[in-house]
Amino acid sequence: MEDVVQKAPAPSGDEADLDDCAVRQPRPRDPERTRLAILDAATAEFVAHGFAGASVNEIAARAKVNKRMLYHYYGKKDDLYLAVLERSYKGIRTAERELRLTDLPPREAIERLVMFTWDYFLEHPEFLSLLNTENMLRGRYLRQSTQIRDLHSPLITMMRDVLERGAAEGTFRKGVDPVQLYVSIASLGFFYLSNRYTLSTIFERDLLDPAQLAERGRHIVEVILGYLSCDVSKASTKVSTT
């Protein structure tokens, strides 16, 4: 995974292999290809260095495109960043729609959701990084993107159904807020991966080692299912918080 961060998320087939033939032709007039090359390069750059740290020069170089083209296609740096963010969000929303939790028994449904989330994070490190970047920017771009905000996630609705079914059949505890639960499921994977550098240093473990990753996946499922599982002893749980 480590190095995947550097790569673009959806490389769209073969890339940059017709270019260097012959006598350095200016550019093959393929606007769509250029657009995509820029978006891929920008994703990699924003992931690698954050918003402020990303350089449009570098993006152009990565995309093997004249710098002027970034502005031609995407306007300014901000707009390019927004385009990157939007594509990334579309990616996860699309994947989420493939999940058919309502077809499964509650326990399996939750298990599948947890593993889906964990796997998606593992396979799309750029998404994690962009989310962090966006939060360092206080969410200002996401907020202004009606495109993303209209892209509703089907998860909460599906989860509500699953949680109700589970509670009805006595498998799950009652009164679980699907939003809180979803945030928790995401947290357990996101934090582990996103903060892997500091965690690795502090705990002196290689968090990306395949065995460690598997271990973490198992742990997350256990935490979530352990929490949800209903039994008498838990009904009386009382907690005082601030």
Next chain:
Amino acid sequence: MEDVVQKAPAPSGDEADLDDCAVRQPRPRDPERTRLAILDAATAEFVAHGFAGASVNEIAARAKVNKRMLYHYYGKKDDLYLAVLERSYKGIRTAERELRLTDLPPREAIERLVMFTWDYFLEHPEFLSLLNTENMLRGRYLRQSTQIRDLHSPLITMMRDVLERGAAEGTFRKGVDPVQLYVSIASLGFFYLSNRYTLSTIFERDLLDPAQLAERGRHIVEVILGYLSCDVSKASTKVSTT
């Protein structure tokens, strides 16, 4: 909490009110005060804009100090950033040492740990932000700071003791890895706060509303204790992961 992000974490009493005395002396010859003002300003700036986005000029301006002083006291931008990071880590390590988990029964010990972590994150948003920044830098500064790495957290040791006691007396499930558990405890609070901007936008909730914060704190405790609590049904949990 929201606004705390902007401020320095430990403002060290009254600030910048001795300045305008008499006939505009160059500076109130108080090196320690200057040092601290710089560190506070730098913290605020790095928190607000990340490493690359932070401006040395702005830090000097915030600290009401000549730019040259930053270099005098801290060397270059990297070194200043490292100093900020180190102070922040020292802060949490110091707080952790106050916790006396070994004096408490297992269940209460875990509850206290969870609430401590949650409260610390709430009260030190700059720590969350710096951690994110450092991870975007792939942990390169943390790794080079022997100072931080020598600052061992007492938590893992304490937790191992608590978990063993809990397992022995039958309250907790067996075989829980204290590191995994600690990461999970941190995750559940960290992600919620750190990603509050995107989460707020997507879920259209104000995550920093006091009621919401209390709710989240309660939820985290329930998840962790629910997971740890031992009962027959859980012994058979089998999970397959990647």
Next chain:
Amino acid sequence: MEDVVQKAPAPSGDEADLDDCAVRQPRPRDPERTRLAILDAATAEFVAHGFAGASVNEIAARAKVNKRMLYHYYGKKDDLYLAVLERSYKGIRTAERELRLTDLPPREAIERLVMFTWDYFLEHPEFLSLLNTENMLRGRYLRQSTQIRDLHSPLITMMRDVLERGAAEGTFRKGVDPVQLYVSIASLGFFYLSNRYTLSTIFERDLLDPAQLAERGRHIVEVILGYLSCDVSKASTKVSTT
């Protein structure tokens, strides 16, 4: 007048209303219309921002024409500017030819000339602006335009006739240079309008207020006629200059 500055001088009838017919044809194959749209847009842009400040992109956008068309019809920016300048000069020369000063008694002839000049400036603010622009460029384009230089103004000849008739009949003073006089007539209106922004600010008057404009027109006529009018006292005027 204020807003006329923004608009093109001779809009050539109805504008941009044939465009949206049918199924978005590329362009309504009307070369002459396109030519004119470009020239109008260029005039507006050069008037609004001067030569260096004018943007070829913006001209194309204003004209609702592909940028490539500018080059197709007019060559480079310089050539387009020259075309704008030439049209503007043709405009005033054409108007000047309508004046029939030789048909009028001297006093009335001068009065008509003065008012014509003032009115023309009022109605053609783009001409004033282009003249200023051209002078900031040290007249380099005007100098290279044989077209404009061949466009002789009939005014000087007409004025010479009028001044001679006036002097002969004793109405006007003798020995007035028609060029000096023409420059003065133009000055009194041109400066007032062209420098209206700074003058308005300094004198805290709205120079474009209709009452103010009428007042200025009256003043200019009085100055010119007052100067020309012959009487004994003036014969002895002696002035020493550098």
Next chain:
Amino acid sequence: MEDVVQKAPAPSGDEADLDDCAVRQPRPRDPERTRLAILDAATAEFVAHGFAGASVNEIAARAKVNKRMLYHYYGKKDDLYLAVLERSYKGIRTAERELRLTDLPPREAIERLVMFTWDYFLEHPEFLSLLNTENMLRGRYLRQSTQIRDLHSPLITMMRDVLERGAAEGTFRKGVDPVQLYVSIASLGFFYLSNRYTLSTIFERDLLDPAQLAERGRHIVEVILGYLSCDVSKASTKVSTT
């Protein structure tokens, strides 16, 4: 005069002669000298190319100063331009205060005022150019400069006194508005000089030839005094305008 345009208005003594000694020292730490060099260079550049056409690179080069210094001392291009404009206005206001029109008999007072204005324009071509530039910018910078707006010209008050005295003693016509008259006095010189390039081309005369300049000065005085001079024939002047 022609080339004076290129030079800075107040060169502040000896300039740039200590620089090139020895081994190319970085810069003599003389902030005031640097400030002034930048202002002089900026004046020359704005005069030569207008606001949009002026290049900060070129200004730095002219001033033999690192480009970064412009921003250090003056902020952005806009601010630098404003500083140039302000200095130029201060120049003419200072000169105006030297005029002691109230000490002179009316006719001589006006004559002195006219010649002062003409001479000032001749000696400060940069002032004319800056005024034109500012008016092409629609006076936006002048308007925002409280510094200039507070710099009231003493001329209008002095002129009112002179005109009243002249009318009282029967030398001048009655009811002359000092503002209109001042604008006219300025017009007759300003337009001639400012539009000399186009005028020279159209009339095929060298307007800057010393003989021509003297002639123009004489003409302006005659126009103004001719207009002001009172006699019976003028009392009946009736003019109809738009």
Next chain:
DNA sequence: TATGAATGAGCTTTCATTCAT
């Protein structure tokens, strides 16, 4: 005739850092 992709050079501005006092 018309389009819009593509370009290199240049723009204004900001960066972290060092030097002289």
Next chain:
DNA sequence: CATGAATGAAAGCTCATTCAT
């Protein structure tokens, strides 16, 4: 201890113009 002048490099962005279709 403290100041602010000075710097080279690089940032993001726009320019007029040309090429391929």
